């Protein structure tokens with residue numbers, strides 16, 4: 463029952479359960495000589511924590527990261543980097559009911575069948591959004607590697623929440639504003655409207671979904687190993703592994719289906735002696751290879767399934783139809799917290815492909 467490892471050369475193993483002892487990740491294949499401190503990882507983890515109790519879960523984990531191996535005297539050694547955070551704010555009694563009354567929209571029933579009832583159901587176990595803390599830890603290492611060696615920057619934000627889409631903005635606006643507001647919107651005006659939608663839903667005991675957009679700039683041409691390890695294929699796989707993700711698109715995405723070739727093609731031009739494209743409807747990937755233009759990915763997230771409104775389920779003990787109102791602490795919208803997770807998955811895949819394509823060496827010399 464494998465399935466917890468991603469990557470060929472920058473390999474990430476995810477471990478831990480929502481109410482188990484800890485959650486974390488092991489990174490194998492990170493080059494030696496990358497300057498890495500716990501603060502580098504902590505900064506990223508802090509961005510995944512509930513941004514405000516009104517629009518996020520009231521579960522409040524401190525999420526203090528511990529790097530257990532693979533770093534010596536402030537630099538990666540080339541050995542596996544094991545990182546974790548201990549679970550402390552656990553209230554498993556809130557979940558006693560779902561052992562026998564699976565939540566509609568969550569993995570409870572299907573995991574119960576697949577693992578013969580042996581899985582750790584508490585708080586959703588391996589299917590909880592909490593495991594993404596480990597994704598973010600590994601993503602922090604990947605981000606640092608990409609930034610330090612190649613100058614790649616990764617910028618994510620909430621493009622849409624509960625049907626409210628951000629209006630016009632630039633990447634600079636998004637970079638400046640996204641972590642200065644609790645819904646991670648690219649503009650403060652959009653943040654206000656998105657927050658209202660979340661609060662409205664929460665008031666009714668319901669939840670909303672939305673779309674995270676993530677842009678990677680400074681990516682060199684040629685990352686991706688067609689055909690099955692095409693860059694877009696690997697990015698889509700990584701994004702769809704995020705709990706709650708329902709769809710992925712690149713550049714013009716699904717809108718491309720309604721465009722003509724002459725509208726969709728990105729014309730090639732020369733600027734400052736470099737061949738670039740005049741626009742970027744491809745979203746930075748063509749033929750499974752990075753084009754050197756910004757990589758633009760959008761990930762759609764569903765509305766949180768655990769809601770206080772009563773829903774129909776089945777009591778597994780006697781197969782009677784039953785009602786379920788979810789108590790416990792849940793995000794009325796997971797989108798704001800998913801932003802840094804999407805960034806992490808982008809970084810993990812790009813780091814893996816940058817190593818595979820030879821853009822990152824196995825040892826980083828001091829001063830590199």
Ligand SMILES: Cc1cc2nc3c(=O)[nH]c(=O)nc-3n(C[C@H](O)[C@H](O)[C@H](O)COP(=O)(O)O)c2cc1C
Nearest residue numbers: 568569589590591705706707767768792793796799
């Ligand atoms: C950061 C984050 C937080 C999440 N919080 C919750 C939550 O509080 N309640 C919930 O029901 N689902 C939450 N989810 C989503 C579920 O984990 C997910 O819907 C579930 O595992 C079923 O998988 P699927 O939706 O990908 O099919 C969260 C996801 C993420 C990424």
